[in-house]
Amino acid sequence: MTTTTEHNERIAKLTFASVYPLYVVKVEKKGRTKEELHQVIEWLTGFNEKDLRVLIDENLSFETFFQKAKLNSNAxxxxxxxxxxxxxxxxxxxxxxxxxxxxxxxxxxKGKKMDKILRKA
Known part of the structure; x- marks a missing residue:
């Protein structure tokens, strides 16, 4: 399935702050922790917990969020x-x-091991 221009624009305008609570609920409902979520986000983007709080307060779009991110070389x-x-x-x-x-x-x-999620082994 290919994405459309409209789909890509909608994704770009979404705010990280609006999606982050959904991520937290999703992982906690399955027995994982917010700390593990932060570890995953930091691995991908370089943003630590303090950075995330600031970015959420700034209500950044995903476009700006990822412009500021330093994407992991193994992404x-x-x-x-x-x-x-x-x-x-x-x-x-x-x-x-x-x-x-x-x-x-x-x-x-889904309960995958952190080493696998972070593409370590």
């Missing part, structure tokens, strides 16, 4: 399907980055 190892899209086939860079984050949160919620 390209994130593959698979999330929200009906195969991550490695997404051509829009921002949409791909957002789906990387969605995929990592999904893997955390």
């Amino acid at each position: 390209h190892l994130i593959t698979g399907v999330i929200c009906g899209y195969r991550v490695e086939e997404i051509t829009n860079p921002l949409t791909k980055q957002v789906r990387y984050l969605d995929k990592l949160v999904d893997e955390l919620a």
